[in-house]
Amino acid sequence: MKIETIILREIRMRLKSPFETSFGVMQDRRIILVEVIANGVSGWGEVTSTEGPFYNSETTDTAWHIISDFIAPALIGKVLPTAPEFKTIVNGIRGHEMAKAGVENAIWDAEAQQKGVSLSKLLGGTLDEVVCGVSIGIQDEPGTMVKKVEEEVLRGYNRIKLKIKPGKDMAFVNAVRKAFPEIQLSVDANCAYQLEDAFHLRKFDDFRLLMIEQPLQWDEINGHAKLQAQLQSPICLDECITHARHAFTAITWCACRVINIKLGRVGGHTEARRVHDICSTHGIPVWCGGMLESGIGRAHNIAMSTLPGFTLPGDVSASRRYWDEDIIEPEVEVTPRGTIHVPQTGGLGYKVRSQLIDQLTVRTNRWKATRAMQA
Ligand code: OSB
Ligand code: MG
Numbered sequence: 001m002k003i004e005t006i007i008l009r010e011i012r013m014r015l016k017s018p019f020e021t022s023f024g025v026m027q028d029r030r031i032i033l034v035e036v037i038a039n040g041v042s043g044w045g046e047v048t049s050t051e052g053p054f055y056n057s058e059t060t061d062t063a064w065h066i067i068s069d070f071i072a073p074a075l076i077g078k079v080l081p082t083a084p085e086f087k088t089i090v091n092g093i094r095g096h097e098m099a100k101a102g103v104e105n106a107i108w109d110a111e112a113q114q115k116g117v118s119l120s121k122l123l124g125g126t127l128d129e130v131v132c133g134v135s136i137g138i139q140d141e142p143g144t145m146v147k148k149v150e151e152e153v154l155r156g157y158n159r160i161k162l163k164i165k166p167g168k169d170m171a172f173v174n175a176v177r178k179a180f181p182e183i184q185l186s187v188d189a190n191c192a193y194q195l196e197d198a199f200h201l202r203k204f205d206d207f208r209l210l211m212i213e214q215p216l217q218w219d220e221i222n223g224h225a226k227l228q229a230q231l232q233s234p235i236c237l238d239e240c241i242t243h244a245r246h247a248f249t250a251i252t253w254c255a256c257r258v259i260n261i262k263l264g265r266v267g268g269h270t271e272a273r274r275v276h277d278i279c280s281t282h283g284i285p286v287w288c289g290g291m292l293e294s295g296i297g298r299a300h301n302i303a304m305s306t307l308p309g310f311t312l313p314g315d316v317s318a319s320r321r322y323w324d325e326d327i328i329e330p331e332v333e334v335t336p337r338g339t340i341h342v343p344q345t346g347g348l349g350y351k352v353r354s355q356l357i358d359q360l361t362v363r364t365n366r367w368k369a370t371r372a373m374q375a
Contacts, residue, residue, distance in 0.1 A: 001111060002079050005037035006072045006103075006367040010064065011360035013294060015322055020138040022165035022192035023054040030060040031294055033357065034067070036106040038080075043110025044352055046297035047102035048264030055190070055291075056098070056218065056239060056265065063099040068365050071103050077373025083108040084270040097242055097267035104268030105300050113347035118303070120342050120349075123269060125306025129339045133159030133313035134321070135188065135290060138168050142175035149176050149183075156338035159184040159210065159313035165192040170203060177207045184313065188213035191239055195223045198230045210312070211236040211258045221246065224255035234258050238289055242266060244274035251282045258312065262289040263300055272304055280309040288314030295319055295328030299348040302332070306342055316340065327353050327360070 011031050018027040032047035047067075049058040074089050086104045093100070112119040120127075134157045139145040149160050160180075162172060164187045173187060186209050193201060193215045204212055211234045216223045218239035228235045234257035241247050241259055243266055250256050259279050266272050279286045288305040291297065301316045319331035326332070328350035334340055343349025 001038040001081075001107070001114065002369070003036060003038050003075050003077060003107075004040070004369050006076055007035040007037075008064065008067055008072070008365040009033045009035070009357065009361045010060065010363045011294070011327070011357060012362055013323060013360060015292060016324060018137070019292060021163050021188075022138070022190045024052065026050065026292060029292060032060060032063055032067070032102060033294075033296060034102040034106045036103065036110055038107065038110045039114060041110050041113045043106040043108065043113065044296050044348065045102040045104070045106030045109065046293055046300070047098050048262065048291035048293055048297050049098040050291070056242075058096060058098045062096065063102065066093065066096045066099040067103060071099060072365070072367045075103065076367040077369035080107065083111045086268070087270055098264035101264045101266070101268035104270065105263060108269050109300075109347045116346050118342070118344050118349055119300070119347055120303040120306040123273060123303060123307060125303060125342070126308045127306040127310070128342050128344070130302055130305040130310070130316060130342060131158050131313040132317050132334050132338050132340055133157055133161060133184070133287075133315060134317050135161045135315045136163065138163045138165060139172070142172045145172045146175050146179045149180060153180060153183060156334065156336045157313075157317065158338040159186065161186045161188055161213070161315065163187075164189050166197075173204065173207050173209075184210050186210040186213060186236070188238070189215045191216060191218045195227055198227055201227065202231060205232040209233045213260060214238040214240065221250050221253060221255045224250070225253040228254055228256065236260055238262070239265070241275065243271055244278050247275045247278045251278065251284055257284065259284055259286050260289040261286050261304070262291060263297075263304060264291055265289070269300070269304060273307065276307050276309045285309070285311045287312035288316050290315035290317070292322060294323070295326040295332060295350060296348070296352065298332050299328060299350045302340055302342055303348065313338070325356065327357055329353055
């Protein structure tokens, strides 16, 4: 594949309602879309960073900088046999996984289209339907949380995850568990607790949770191992796992019993598949995490979720939960059984709405290969 053109766009999209986590509230999204044209075919990727450095260290602006000043200049004009070779181009760039993932995933989409197969097939996916859960933001009162959960259960979602933080935890989980004794329920703290809170966190064991996601610091694997030894609830790591080596470390140290894979956090499909493979080898179930993506990032999540180790419901839900209007056609829809049918057509399998994207775009950057660059 010859990388002929790279186009970077920042779009603005407003979430239907604010989403609160332990690190802040999100509503007005600044999303970077990457279009890579290879052999005349456009592939699309999304940078899943948040606006500020509060989930991980990346932001919309750091990703724009890293792609514009380092990744695109190194990539333009290159010939890559297949998408995984992209890694050799960005090997020397430390960190910035979400910036890398936005570009790498666009190349995967282009390759799948050129081969006339779905991205799911190209990745080695085996499922044709993926099982969906939802992530519900922090609410003011336990009563409002119970109402939100009820709505999502009625829509058919198969697992409910509650965002929590100190002071907004036990009463909320208790109320939801009382109202719904049988649902698959989990919580996500986004790093809001300390190892010293182990006694407090042990009270979650009474609620028969599927997992407690990322209770401790974003870079603290050892602390999670110490905490897991004191809890019955399985710990699921999110923020801590930025590549396959960390997954291996966390598993061998018994720091978690589940891993959430996010394409952006681990740097793209190639690394995500490595994390998946290591988890499969060690019997660790994985599921697909979400970053409030537009349809393009969502479509990549669907393709990844078809790998055989994705045995738990992911945070991949319908477009209409997030947006009045999504940038793909058709929008992502969820069946009454809480599943998504995986598209079988070439690449991502959704049409990108370029006119709408143009309307939402606030800045653009473009690179074109010259003859001199022919590799
Ligand atoms: O930790 O899973 C997380 C959103 C932004 C940052 C971090 C997280 C989340 C979510 C949203 O939980 C899941 C979704 O996309 O619905
Ligand atoms: Mg999380």
